[in-house]
Amino acid sequence: MLGMPDRVRGCLFDMDGVLTRTATVHAAAWKRMFDEFLRARAERTGTPFEPFDEVADYDRYVDGRARLDGARAFLTARGIRLPEGSPDDPPGAWTVHGLAARKNELVQAVLKERGVEVFDGSVRYVHAVREAGLATAVVSASANAGHVLKAAGIDGLFDARIDGVVARRRGLAGKPAPDMYLAAAEALGLTPGEAAVFEDAIAGVAAGRAGGFALVVGVDRAGQAAALREHGADLVVTDLAELLEPSS
Numbered sequence: 001m002l003g004m005p006d007r008v009r010g011c012l013f014d015m016d017g018v019l020t021r022t023a024t025v026h027a028a029a030w031k032r033m034f035d036e037f038l039r040a041r042a043e044r045t046g047t048p049f050e051p052f053d054e055v056a057d058y059d060r061y062v063d064g065r066a067r068l069d070g071a072r073a074f075l076t077a078r079g080i081r082l083p084e085g086s087p088d089d090p091p092g093a094w095t096v097h098g099l100a101a102r103k104n105e106l107v108q109a110v111l112k113e114r115g116v117e118v119f120d121g122s123v124r125y126v127h128a129v130r131e132a133g134l135a136t137a138v139v140s141a142s143a144n145a146g147h148v149l150k151a152a153g154i155d156g157l158f159d160a161r162i163d164g165v166v167a168r169r170r171g172l173a174g175k176p177a178p179d180m181y182l183a184a185a186e187a188l189g190l191t192p193g194e195a196a197v198f199e200d201a202i203a204g205v206a207a208g209r210a211g212g213f214a215l216v217v218g219v220d221r222a223g224q225a226a227a228l229r230e231h232g233a234d235l236v237v238t239d240l241a242e243l244l245e246p247s248s
Ligand SMILES: O=P(O)(O)OC[C@H]1O[C@@H](O)[C@H](O)[C@@H](O)[C@@H]1O
Pocket: 015, 016, 023, 026, 027, 062, 063, 064, 065, 066, 067, 070, 104, 107, 140, 141, 142, 143, 144, 145, 164, 201
């Protein structure tokens, strides 16, 4: 039913890039923040400025991961060691917290200015899933998820939400660990074998595979179908509306 095995009784949706058109907002904010930092550091150390790649670096190091995890992963990949700092660090300070705070400042400014758009095919699919009697949850690394869902007008479509705020409070490991998806299935009263995962990020499909879910659907928004399959997607679509077609 709806492209899923019959044993599936609940659907667990990533948010940025699956439900809402916000992955590009995050990618642009990561680029602006890291480029500000990398340029200043290059000047200070007399080394060449190598910008953040909005596609390759985003997909590989930060997409789907919690803000601090993403900041750390990219810095480590560049061989840059910064102090961890603390949540009180001013945005832009040369610490993991400071850079993450600057990225969040940029994301929030864009969301405030432009609002949030949804993927219509995804919203139609969520409605169809609910009409079929299945439970739904949002599983997002973002600490801004509650605000984004509300701004998009779709917060009422989900029975549970495990987001960046909940993960921090409960000490859940972020994607690619399966913990957030497992917590969402549990919140719906389901086993992983009764739930399907919908993800556009490499770290997200990897979390779905690691959790042993009934189905992992990769949503390819950036021409990375092969990588999504390789890391855990059982099937890949470019839009969830494809799963509404009668042949599926
Ligand atoms: O910074 P936030 O809003 O807590 O979001 C954390 C991460 O959330 C994920 O959903 C995005 O794919 C990442 O790009 C983002 O950085």
